[in-house]
Amino acid sequence: MESRCISLPNIFVVTGGGTGGHIYPGIAVAREILRRLPQWGVVFVGTEKGLEAKIIPQEGFPFRTVNVEGLKGSGLFQALKSCVKVPLSVYQAVRLLKELNPIGVLGTGGYASGPVVYAAYLMRIPTIILEPNVYPGLANRLLRRSVDKIAICFPETEKFFPKEKTVLTGNPVRREIVEVGKSPPPAGLDRRTVLIFGGSQGAHKINMAVVEALPYLSPWKEAVQLIHQTGEADFDRVAEGYRLAGFSGELHKYIRSMPQAYARAHLVICRAGATTVAELTACGKPAILIPYPYAIYNHQELNAQALAKAGAAEVIRDQDLSGKVLAEHIIAFIKDPDRFSEMHIRSKALGKADATQRLCDEILNVIRLKEEAL
Structure with a gap:
């Protein structure tokens, strides 16, 4: 209207x-x-x-x-x-x-x-x-x-x-996002916070891969905290997956304050749309990017590769995504604290606050x- x-x-x-x-x-x-x-x-x-x-x-x-x-x-x-x-x-x-x-x-x-x-x-x-x-x-x-x-x-x-x-x-990104980038990375590397989202409506394949990854992450459950935006459609199914795996993740159908979520996160798992990539680099957040494979001109893949080339992100192609593969990437970050610091610096260098x-x-x-x- x-x-x-x-x-x-x-x-x-x-x-x-x-x-x-x-x-x-x-x-x-x-x-x-x-x-x-x-x-x-x-x-x-x-x-x-x-x-x-x-x-x-x-x-x-x-x-x-x-x-x-x-x-x-x-x-x-x-x-x-x-x-x-x-x-x-x-x-x-x-x-x-x-x-x-x-x-x-x-x-x-x-x-x-x-x-x-x-x-x-x-x-x-x-x-x-x-x-x-x-x-x-x-x-x-x-x-x-x-x-x-x-x-x-x-x-x-x-x-x-x-x-x-x-x-x-x-x-251009919101002022609230830029303010997050002005603060140092969150403390507490003994327990890493991983933010997961696939857009405001969620992303079904990412949601299911996270649920499948939980058993592989079980030995590390005390070392990782998951903040997961599932979208409306998958919320109940994802919540049941967390319950069965014994994970007490922080689940949301929709995160109302993304700046606060970014501020808490050590690592972000998400798609590679233009706005998301701009927000990640404005905040200086290390990321595991899973480009949406049906984006016009394959632009999400190209966006993701630009960050990967700069050392600011890792990329998992949608067709290669599985719970095991995702868990391996997350565990590699948990085992290597220096990885967070290095990727934070490289991501921030790409950002245009x-x-x-x-x-x-x-x-x-x-x-x-x-x-x-x-």
Whole structure:
């Protein structure tokens, strides 16, 4: 459901969505813009069917929609149907931008951002796109020649974009996450805390692998504490697995305060989405990454390998995941305390704690330069 925006002197538009990796960085930027320029307004534009339609209003921002569908992963008929709708989507975006009259537009990726950013280009509105993954999505690749500035999160991504307009900012994360990274790693290496999650809905295969790993971890149960976000669907089954294995893990259907959970963790076991990777490195958390194998362009595998190459994470491919394999990785960490310290340093070195500030600086600079040129 759309929420209308009030009339404000300067409105900035953030567009993108489909997944959390394209939504949460935009929210972080929006909050930073409003912190710096409280007289401004920020309006989000997405699709009514995307995840953004639920998240953005909950975060308290005005939300508007355009009618657009994704191309990647569709069948031939659906792809042709989506292509036919592109001109209409751009037309809708032009009408919306004429109504909002924004001072600038940020595209955070996902198919929702394409028509809006391109419409802004046609209207000579300052534009910047953020690419959160190692391998760029289709929308950002198509927009690379049209936009004023391109912000990337991994050095490996630079080769996909025009060098003269590309800048490495890092991926914006919430201030609360950045604050965790300012503190030293948690004490108590005699008992390691392992945080496990697969996203807000959980990840069934990771959940089942953890349950299968518990008997292998049994000799080490006094040396490890598990904080496990299971999601709603698997909670009862996982809880029964812990009970049968004699483990008193801390189980949650949903962890409401991820910053607190990160602060307590010595090691994190999770997927490798863009936002998760940015949060891990902002906090400096060693990780065992299990990339989601069906992610578009296999971007989670590429994200995970970037961290592994830097010595900040270990990777278990989804097809190789089992309780025994997962337990072996966890036990190796328990046996080697120096591993935590070394990987913490390497993870922290990858993190861009000031990514939100950097991106906001780039946004305001693009707006200033465009205004001076007019």
